Amino acid sequence: MKIVVAVKHVPDIQADRSLGQDGRLARDGGDGTLNEVDENAVEAALVVAESAGEAEVIALTMGPDDAVDAARRALQMGADRAVHVLDDDAAGSDALGTAHVLAAAVRRIAQDGPVDLVVTGMAATDGLTSLVPAALAAELGLVSLTLAVDVTVEDGAVTVRRELDHADETLRTALPALVSVSDRANEARYPNFAGIMAARKKPVTVWSLADLGLSPDEVGSAGARTRILSAAPRPAREDRVLITDTGDAGARLAAYLVEHKLA
Amino acid sequence: MTVLVLLDHADSGELRATAPELVALAHALGDPVEGVWVGAAPLPAQLPSGLARLHRVAVAHDEHVAAVVSEAVAAVADGTDASAVLLASTFENKDVAARLGALHGAGVVTDADAVDLEFGHVVAGKTVLAGTWTTRVEVVAPLAVVLVKAGAAEAAAAADAPEVVEHAVAPSYVGGLVEVVERTERAGTGRPDLASAQTVIVGGRGTEGDFGPLEDLADELGAAIGATRVATDEGWIAREAQVGQTGVTVSPRLYIGAGVSGAVHHRGGMQAAGTIVAVNNDPDAPIFEIADLGIVGDLFEVLPQAAAELRRLRG
Numbered sequence: 316m317k318i319v320v321a322v323k324h325v326p327d328i329q330a331d332r333s334l335g336q337d338g339r340l341a342r343d344g345g346d347g348t349l350n351e352v353d354e355n356a357v358e359a360a361l362v363v364a365e366s367a368g369e370a371e372v373i374a375l376t377m378g379p380d381d382a383v384d385a386a387r388r389a390l391q392m393g394a395d396r397a398v399h400v401l402d403d404d405a406a407g408s409d410a411l412g413t414a415h416v417l418a419a420a421v422r423r424i425a426q427d428g429p430v431d432l433v434v435t436g437m438a439a440t441d442g443l444t445s446l447v448p449a450a451l452a453a454e455l456g457l458v459s460l461t462l463a464v465d466v467t468v469e470d471g472a473v474t475v476r477r478e479l480d481h482a483d484e485t486l487r488t489a490l491p492a493l494v495s496v497s498d499r500a501n502e503a504r505y506p507n508f509a510g511i512m513a514a515r516k517k518p519v520t521v522w523s524l525a526d527l528g529l530s531p532d533e534v535g536s537a538g539a540r541t542r543i544l545s546a547a548p549r550p551a552r553e554d555r556v557l558i559t560d561t562g563d564a565g566a567r568l569a570a571y572l573v574e575h576k577l578a
Numbered sequence: 579m580t581v582l583v584l585l586d587h588a589d590s591g592e593l594r595a596t597a598p599e600l601v602a603l604a605h606a607l608g609d610p611v612e613g614v615w616v617g618a619a620p621l622p623a624q625l626p627s628g629l630a631r632l633h634r635v636a637v638a639h640d641e642h643v644a645a646v647v648s649e650a651v652a653a654v655a656d657g658t659d660a661s662a663v664l665l666a667s668t669f670e671n672k673d674v675a676a677r678l679g680a681l682h683g684a685g686v687v688t689d690a691d692a693v694d695l696e697f698g699h700v701v702a703g704k705t706v707l708a709g710t711w712t713t714r715v716e717v718v719a720p721l722a723v724v725l726v727k728a729g730a731a732e733a734a735a736a737a738d739a740p741e742v743v744e745h746a747v748a749p750s751y752v753g754g755l756v757e758v759v760e761r762t763e764r765a766g767t768g769r770p771d772l773a774s775a776q777t778v779i780v781g782g783r784g785t786e787g788d789f790g791p792l793e794d795l796a797d798e799l800g801a802a803i804g805a806t807r808v809a810t811d812e813g814w815i816a817r818e819a820q821v822g823q824t825g826v827t828v829s830p831r832l833y834i835g836a837g838v839s840g841a842v843h844h845r846g847g848m849q850a851a852g853t854i855v856a857v858n859n860d861p862d863a864p865i866f867e868i869a870d871l872g873i874v875g876d877l878f879e880v881l882p883q884a885a886a887e888l889r890r891l892r893g
Contacts, residue, residue: 328823328842332707340707352824411679411686437669440823440846443706444688445669449644449676458645458755461673474759478817480668480773480826481588484642485759492755498824499817540685540719544701548711552854552870559861560875565883568855569891571871577777577832577853578799578888 316370319421320360320394320434321451322353324378324385325441332441338543339407340441347381349388352436352496354503357389359496360434361504363468371395373424377405377416383519390514391506397519398424404524407536410446416534417447418454419527432473433493437462448495458488461495579661581608583629584616584651584674586666589763591620595774596666598733600726601626607662607695607722613740614663616650617641627737633658634742638749642761644673646753652682653747655721662700664693667725667827668773675723685719691730691829691850700724708823708842709849728774729829764818767803772819775802777832780821780848782806784837784858784877787814791881792836798888804828806844822847836877840865857881 326332327346335341357374364370374389376382377400386397400420408416421430433455438445445461452459463475474487475494506514524531532538556571558564572578581604586594604611610630615621617637625632635650651674655663663678665671667689679686692703700722702715717724772778779792779801789803796803804821805814821828823846833851838844840856840863848854849868856869857877866872873880 328708328846332710334707334711334713338713409685410676414676414680438824441707443823443846444686445672446676446679446686446688449673450680453645453677453680453752456752458752459673460756461644462669479670480771480818481594482642482761482763484761486643487757487759488755540679540683540717541687542716542718544714544716546706546711546713549705549709552868555870555872557866557869557872557874560873560880563883564857564873564875565880565885566887568857568871568873568880568884569887571855572799572832572884572888573891575853 316367316431318360318372318432321375322385322389323350323439324382325350328440334546338546349385350439352498355496355500356434356436357392358501358503359466361393390517391510399521402524404531404535409539409541410444412534414447414450431490435495437495437497452493457493459493460486463496464499579608580658581611582660582663584665585613596728598626599731600664602734603731624736625739626734629740632742635745639753640758643756648674648677649750650747662722667727678723684721684723685717686723687715688725690724690726705850708846770802772802777801778828778830779834780804782838783808795881795885798885839863
C-alpha cells in the first residue's frame with residue numbers, strides 16, 4: 316500500500332504574521348513550523364500504514380527552501396520518504412494552483428506504483444481556505460472524504476466519520492481516495508530520539524515544475540485565478556475598557572450593551 | 579450576467595439563515611440573480627425576494643455528497659452562462675467550491691465578508707491571519723465562486739417563490755463512489771445558528787462545565803452559545819459548538835467570552851467580531867488584549883447580574 320500525506324510549512328501562529336506588499340504571506344520569518352493539523356494527517360497515514368503491514372508513507376510538500384522542514388517533521392514521526400516541490404515559479408500559487416502542483420506530484424509518485432490513499436489536514440493555519448483537499452482529489456479524479464474525525468481503512472475501502480455544522484455523517488468509499496482529517500482525528504505522536512536520528516537518513520526528493528511537466532504559466536502567481544488587490548492590518552480597536560469587578564461589573568456590562576445598542 | 583446563489587437548506591426544506599443574505603448580496607454582482615436548489619427536499623412556499631428564477635436540480639446520488647452538489651451547480655452555471663456563484667462559507671460548501679475550481683476553471687474566494695463588482699471583475703473582501711488583516715481579492719477567471727461568511731449582509735425579505743426551472747443531472751462517476759453510510763441531521767438548539775448569530779456567548783475553561791449563567795444571558799440577548807476547544811474536549815457541550823480555527827468561525831456584532839482565555843486558535847475564529855466583551859478572573863488572560871470591554875471578575879457573579887440588569891432595564 317502506498318500512502319501520500321501532504322504537509323505544509325506555515326508561519327507559527329503564535330508569532331506575528333503579516334502580508335507583504337504583494338498581499339502574499341511573509342514566509343521568511345524564520346519561525347515556520349509544520350501546519351498543526353498536518354501532524355494529525357501524518358499520524359492518520361502512519362496508523363493506516365501500520366495496520367496495512369506492507370506500506371510506504373510518502374510526505375509531500377511544496378514551498379520555498381524552508382518547506383522541507385515540514386517534510387522532515389513527517390519523516391521524524393515515521394514517514395518513509397519525502398518529496399519537496401521546489402520552484403520559484405510556484406510562488407504565489409493560490410489554493411487551486413497549489414492543488415494542481417500537488418496533483419502533478421502525486422501522479423509522478425504513482426509512476427512507480429499506484430497511490431492508494433492521499434491524506435491531508437483539513438486546513439492550513441495560514442490561508443485557512445480548506446480548498447486544497449477537495450481540489451487535489453478532483454484533479455486526481457479521486458473521491459475526497461473531508462474533515463474526518465475518525466478514519467478506518469479495511470478491505471480496500473476507507474470509512475470516515477465527520478461532524479458538520481448541522482449533521483454527523485459516516486461516509487465510505489473504495490480506495491484509491493483522498494481523506495482530510497480534523498485535529499480531533501487522533502493524538503499525533505511526538506518524534507522520539509530514534510525517529511529523529513532515522514529521519515536524517517531518509518531520502519528527500521526535490522522536484523521542479525519542469526520535473527512534473529508543469530509550465531510556469533499554469534501555476535504560481537501567473538496561473539492564479541485570484542489576485543490580491545490590497546492588504547492592510549486591521550486598525551487596532553479603539554476606546555477599549557478594562558475594569559475589575561467591585562460588585563457592579565454585571566450592571567456595567569448591561570449598561571455598556573444598552574449604550575452601544577447591542578442589547 | 580447571471581449570478582447564482584446556492585440555497586442551503588435542511589432536509590426538511592427549511593432554508594439556512596445565510597441563504598437570504600447571499601441573495602441580497604448577489605445583486606451587487608449582476609443581474610439576474612437566480613437560486614440553485616439541489617436535491618429532493620420540499621421547496622418552501624416563500625424564498626428570499628429578488629430571485630428571478632429558481633433552478634431545482636434532481637440528482638442521481640445522495641445530495642449531501644460534495645461532488646454531486648458541485649456537478650449540479652456546474653450544470654446550472656453552464657446552462658445560464660453564469661459569471662458568479664455565491665455559496666455560504668461552510669466546510670461542505672468549500673468542498674463544492676474546490677471542485678468547481680479544479681474541474682470548471684472557476685476562481686474561488688473563501689470566507690468573504692463583502693463582494694462587489696469592479697471594472698467587471700468580482701472583488702471580495704476578507705479578513706485573514708486570525709482576523710488581523712483585511713484584504714481585497716479579485717477573481718480573474720470567467721466564473722467567480724465566492725464563499726460568503728454568515729452576517730455579511732442584511733437578509734433579503736421573503737417573497738413568493740419565483741418560476742421554478744427543473745433540471746436533472748446525470749449520475750456522476752465520482753459522486754457515485756461515495757456511500758453515505760449514515761447521516762444524522764441535528765435538531766436545532768432553539769437558539770440562533772452559531773455561525774450566523776448576531777450575538778454569540780462563548781464559554782471556556784472558566785465555566786468549569788456550568789453553562790447556566792451563559793444560557794440565562796443568552797436568553798436575554800437572543801444569543802447563540804459557543805465554546806472553546808477545552809470546553810468541548812471536556813464534554814461540557816457538543817463539539818459543534820467549538821469556535822476557533824478548526825471549528826466554527828463567527829463574526830457576530832457582539833461576542834461575549836466567559837471564562838475564555840483567548841488562545842490563538844480560538845481568536846482565529848472570533849477576532850472579526852464587531853464588539854468583543856471578555857469576562858475572566860485572570861487579569862493576564864490574552865483575550866483582554868483584544869477585548870473592547872474587559873471585565874476582570876467572576877463570571878458566576880457578573881453574568882447573572884448583567885442578565886438581571888437587562889431584565890430590569892426592560893421592565
